[in-house]
Amino acid sequence: MRASVIQISVDEGESVESRRRRAAGLVREQAGADLVVLPELWTTGAFAYDDFGREAEPLEGPTYEAMAKAASDAGVWLHAGSIVERDPDGPLYNTSLVFSPSGDLAAAYRKIHRFGFDKGEAVLMGAGAELVTVRLPQTTLGLSTCYDLRFPELFRGLVDAGAETLVVSAGWPERRRAHWTLLARARAVENQSFVVACGTAGTHAGVPQAGHSIVIDPWGEVLAEAGAGEEVLTVEFDPDKVAATREQFPALKDRMLGLQPPLRP
Numbered sequence: 001m002r003a004s005v006i007q008i009s010v011d012e013g014e015s016v017e018s019r020r021r022r023a024a025g026l027v028r029e030q031a032g033a034d035l036v037v038l039p040e041l042w043t044t045g046a047f048a049y050d051d052f053g054r055e056a057e058p059l060e061g062p063t064y065e066a067m068a069k070a071a072s073d074a075g076v077w078l079h080a081g082s083i084v085e086r087d088p089d090g091p092l093y094n095t096s097l098v099f100s101p102s103g104d105l106a107a108a109y110r111k112i113h114r115f116g117f118d119k120g121e122a123v124l125m126g127a128g129a130e131l132v133t134v135r136l137p138q139t140t141l142g143l144s145t146c147y148d149l150r151f152p153e154l155f156r157g158l159v160d161a162g163a164e165t166l167v168v169s170a171g172w173p174e175r176r177r178a179h180w181t182l183l184a185r186a187r188a189v190e191n192q193s194f195v196v197a198c199g200t201a202g203t204h205a206g207v208p209q210a211g212h213s214i215v216i217d218p219w220g221e222v223l224a225e226a227g228a229g230e231e232v233l234t235v236e237f238d239p240d241k242v243a244a245t246r247e248q249f250p251a252l253k254d255r256m257l258g259l260q261p262p263l264r265p
């Protein structure tokens with residue numbers, strides 16, 4: 001299986017419209033890949049909170065249109081990263097879109113863990129409530145977005161739902177790059193799954209981005225890692241390695257579910 005991870009640069013100097021055109025062009029160039037992945041909120045930038053309201057779009061808005069067409073032109077499964085979704089009956093959401101090679105929407109995932117504590121995304125957006133997996137011919141994807149990476153129970157839930165390849169679409173800052181790499185590898189090892197983690201390059205809202213998109217196998221080995229700048233990371237991997245790893249080292253079978261808190265303080 002061949003995956004292309006598009007670590008696009010998100011900088012204020014470029015308009016959203018221009019970046020949308022460029023992203024669509026980069027997706028088209030990946031014809032022949034099985035899976036193409038874009039990062040979180042690459043239209044506005046994950047930290048450009050002041051732009052969220054202005055750039056919010058309906059689910060089937062301009063980014064949806066451009067990405068559906070790019071997926072079908074390239075004939076690839078496309079995780080199109082996330083958009084600021086304006087729900088007509090509710091708040092804004094940080095919503096990831098996955099398209100099939102015919103350009104049909106296969107899944108939408110609303111980010112569950114919002115970043116910012118008591119500001120930014122955490123107050124500007126609503127929280128998703130549903131885990132989302134997507135069945136591809138070669139593997140089952142489990143979807144997550146950026147800050148979700150810090151919450152292992154989300155990934156365990158995805159594995160319980162059949163995920164074998166955990167996709168992390170992110171806009172992770174350079175300041176915490178060590179956490180990004182460490183957590184991505186931990187999620188791969190503890191879930192005996194591939195991790196395909198796509199971040200952004202560039203600087204927006206004064207926040208330099210980490211880049212360093214990374215693809216990790218179920219044993220925790222790094223198959224490919226990007227640098228800091230804009231880059232398309234291409235990697236081949238064997239999806240059967242998930243079943244083989246889980247069989248050879250069946251740690252997932254030793255889970256002790258329903259542990260109780262101590263009886264005495």
Ligand SMILES: NC(=O)CCC(=O)C(=O)O
Nearest residue numbers: 046115146147171173176
């Ligand atoms: N966009 C995000 O979710 C940022 C997450 C982050 O910076 C962190 O977890 O650290």
